[in-house]
Amino acid sequence: MRFEFRPYSRAFNPPLLTCHGVWRIRRGIIVRLSDESGVGFGEIAPLDWFGSERVEDAIAFCQSLPSQIDRSLIRAIPADLPACQFGFESALPSVSRLETPRMSALLPPGERACQGWETLWQQGYRTFKWKIGVNAIGDELKTLKQLAEWLPNNAKLRLDANAGLTVEQAHQWLEAGDTYNIEFIEQPLPVDQFETMVALSQQYATTIALDESVATLRQLQTCYDHGWRGIFVIKPAIAGSPARLRQFCQQHSIDAVFSSVFETAIAREAGLNLAAELSCGDRAVGYGTTHWFTDLVTENFEELWQRLSPC
Ligand SMILES: O=C(O)CCC(=O)C1=CC=C[C@@H](O)[C@@H]1C(=O)O
Numbered sequence: 001m002r003f004e005f006r007p008y009s010r011a012f013n014p015p016l017l018t019c020h021g022v023w024r025i026r027r028g029i030i031v032r033l034s035d036e037s038g039v040g041f042g043e044i045a046p047l048d049w050f051g052s053e054r055v056e057d058a059i060a061f062c063q064s065l066p067s068q069i070d071r072s073l074i075r076a077i078p079a080d081l082p083a084c085q086f087g088f089e090s091a092l093p094s095v096s097r098l099e100t101p102r103m104s105a106l107l108p109p110g111e112r113a114c115q116g117w118e119t120l121w122q123q124g125y126r127t128f129k130w131k132i133g134v135n136a137i138g139d140e141l142k143t144l145k146q147l148a149e150w151l152p153n154n155a156k157l158r159l160d161a162n163a164g165l166t167v168e169q170a171h172q173w174l175e176a177g178d179t180y181n182i183e184f185i186e187q188p189l190p191v192d193q194f195e196t197m198v199a200l201s202q203q204y205a206t207t208i209a210l211d212e213s214v215a216t217l218r219q220l221q222t223c224y225d226h227g228w229r230g231i232f233v234i235k236p237a238i239a240g241s242p243a244r245l246r247q248f249c250q251q252h253s254i255d256a257v258f259s260s261v262f263e264t265a266i267a268r269e270a271g272l273n274l275a276a277e278l279s280c281g282d283r284a285v286g287y288g289t290t291h292w293f294t295d296l297v298t299e300n301f302e303e304l305w306q307r308l309s310p311c
């Protein structure tokens, strides 16, 4: 089949604030595969700070390929290019869209969360994620108390620390989680503190979710093999081959929360399909946030393709 690719770079609106700083630009690559049976689109949307390849590595890989490729080349994409594995495999013909799972929405950081949740509630969201470790813990714990008082009882709140807490702060947040019935706390500690997170997961009612620790299939398997049975946040766009992810999820009934990498409509659709197929619980998926670049959020992928300049 014929292979073409077009890199993209779009500014987030608004920029994304995490404990590691401000993320302003999403860069990725759209892949187009075509043959006599039709056309397929995939998206390579790396998150190198999570452990996937860099965008530059993915572009270099695409540049190294001939204009005619076959499925054996896609199957042979190495595991150190997980976003490429996802992008190319997603461009192949696959099952049509299953029903869309319930989604969670990202609240504005800091105390703006106390105003931001209502608009999202009116849009139908019932599960919200709030990034912590962005401001001083004392201020954020006050905001959490306020949020917990204002959110309706049937709302669910999850916190995401992006690996930015100290052990002491993790204890404070988990205690607060028990007090306010938080759904889970995502990646409280850095990836190299796996054993401490296992110990913490046995000390509090609030569930811990690993995200950065399980970003790629390789890491997912390692944490499972080392005994993790809390929540696994799965970001399909950087996990690697969808076929191998499917195999893992069908072999192990894990408590998974599928999550976006703030990609365009192409990887979002492929990720939502995998979430609908592989989620076994009823946890909302982290695809609600629309930190997007409006011109690349269209269900018409040919139109999206045309908006990108050929390279
Ligand atoms: O999972 C969600 O609710 C939305 C996606 C999301 O929060 C993230 C996507 C990509 C990088 C991170 O900043 C962040 C995360 O840590 O989960």
Ligand SMILES: [Mg+2]
Pocket: 160, 162, 186, 187, 211, 212, 233
């Ligand atoms: Mg996260």
